[in-house]
Amino acid sequence: MVAGVFGEAIDVQNHEFEEKVRRDNQLVEEQGIKSVPALFINGTEVSASSYGEIKKAIDKEIENNG
Incomplete structure (x- = not known):
C-alpha cells in the first residue's frame, strides 16, 4: 500500500x-x-469551476504571453 x-x-x-x-x-x-481535479495554465494553478471561467483564464494567458 x-x-x-x-x-x-x-x-x-x-x-x-x-x-x-x-x-x-x-x-x-x-x-x-x-484538491483534485487541479488545473494549471503555464504552471499557474487556476481555480476556475466553469467552462467560461476556464476559457477566460486561457484567453487572458494568451493575451499576456502572445
Missing part, C-alpha cells in the same frame, strides 16, 4: 505502477495541490 497525498491508501498489489504512483504523489506535494 502507498499512502496518497490526500490520506487514502492506494492498493499497489501490481508493482508495475508503484513507482509511478509514488512520483505522482511527490509531484502533487511539490506543486502544493490541495
Whole structure:
C-alpha cells in the first residue's frame, strides 16, 4: 500500500505502477495541490469551476504571453 497525498491508501498489489504512483504523489506535494481535479495554465494553478471561467483564464494567458 502507498499512502496518497490526500490520506487514502492506494492498493499497489501490481508493482508495475508503484513507482509511478509514488512520483505522482511527490509531484502533487511539490506543486502544493490541495484538491483534485487541479488545473494549471503555464504552471499557474487556476481555480476556475466553469467552462467560461476556464476559457477566460486561457484567453487572458494568451493575451499576456502572445
